[in-house]
Amino acid sequence: MPELPEVSTMVDDLRRSIIGKKICSVWSDLPGKNLPDFRDIRGATIKTVDRRGKNILVYLSKGKEDLLLLVHPRMTGHFLIGKWVIAGRKKPEPVLKNGPLSEKTNSYIHLIFTLGDGEMLGLSDARKFSKIIFGKAARVEKLNELNKLGPDALSPKLTEPAFQKIISSKNKPIKAVLMDQSAVAGIGNIYSDEILWLSKINPLRKAPVLKDEEIRSIYSAMCSILKKAVRLRGTSFSDFRDTGGRKGKYGERRLVYGLASRPCVRCGSIIAKAKVSGRTASFCPECQK
Ligand SMILES: [Zn+2]
Numbered sequence: 001m002p003e004l005p006e007v008s009t010m011v012d013d014l015r016r017s018i019i020g021k022k023i024c025s026v027w028s029d030l031p032g033k034n035l036p037d038f039r040d041i042r043g044a045t046i047k048t049v050d051r052r053g054k055n056i057l058v059y060l061s062k063g064k065e066d067l068l069l070l071v072h073p074r075m076t077g078h079f080l081i082g083k084w085v086i087a088g089r090k091k092p093e094p095v096l097k098n099g100p101l102s103e104k105t106n107s108y109i110h111l112i113f114t115l116g117d118g119e120m121l122g123l124s125d126a127r128k129f130s131k132i133i134f135g136k137a138a139r140v141e142k143l144n145e146l147n148k149l150g151p152d153a154l155s156p157k158l159t160e161p162a163f164q165k166i167i168s169s170k171n172k173p174i175k176a177v178l179m180d181q182s183a184v185a186g187i188g189n190i191y192s193d194e195i196l197w198l199s200k201i202n203p204l205r206k207a208p209v210l211k212d213e214e215i216r217s218i219y220s221a222m223c224s225i226l227k228k229a230v231r232l233r234g235t236s237f238s239d240f241r242d243t244g245g246r247k248g249k250y251g252e253r254r255l256v257y258g259l260a261s262r263p264c265v266r267c268g269s270i271i272a273k274a275k276v277s278g279r280t281a282s283f284c285p286e287c288q289k
Pocket of ligand 1: 264266269286
């Protein structure tokens with residue numbers, strides 16, 4: 001599932017390639033209930049692309065109207081940019097810079113925006129769980145999807161004292177707090193495991209019993225892990241690819257996520273797993289106290 005580093009990679013790519021372009025048409029094979037009314041998006045110009053937690057925000061303008069396309073990639077959503085060959089009324093066939101997509105990969109693309117310069121922006125989503133919202137910017141910005149989010153994990157506003165206050169106010173395991181988007185936005189299963197391993201904290205410890213210096217070390221691990229993962233363009237264990245179809249490189253350097261029953265790279269003990277909030281935590285029972 002895309003988390004902050006993967007969404008940040010997509011947003012950086014989109015900023016480089018779609019700003020200033022006009023949306024000419026929309027194709028989709030998603031059921032109507034999963035799609036917003038896209039009538040107003042035709043002819044709109046893309047102004048900026050932003051990120052809040054795991055949400056991608058594409059700001060557009062049309063005449064005097066400010067519009068906002070919000071995409072939450074949920075399990076498997078990610079954008080691809082390329083040239084598409086349009087075959088009659090059938091689904092367009094995409095060709096990325098690296099060449100054509102396989103039939104299987106193409107079958108995962110369920111939403112395509114044709115841009116003014118002939119390029120297209122496609123949303124690949126194998127599981128079709130992405131949340132797609134579109135409308136007047138002022139209305140979309142007030143929706144719970146954005147309003148109920150806590151501060152972004154890499155926002156300069158999330159200072160160490162602010163983080164300390166949030167963590168100690170939540171009465172649940174620390175891993176569950178890190179994954180709670182209303183506490184801190186952007187972290188999911190992968191990076192909560194990585195952050196807690198680096199800070200040597202057991203994921204099952206209840207947040208309010210953590211000492212100040214332990215929360216400080218989680219804060220500094222959060223900043224360094226997320227920045228490193230952004231630099232390495234995310235983790236591609238499942239479907240995540242950048243907009244050119246390339247994999248992220250953090251997965252090869254990961255410390256603990258998905259490594260249960262292998263030796264801990266710090267102390268050599270065997271990595272264990274446990275259920276936290278319905279997700280599987282991987283951790284070292286020896287050096288994470
Ligand atoms: Zn260890």
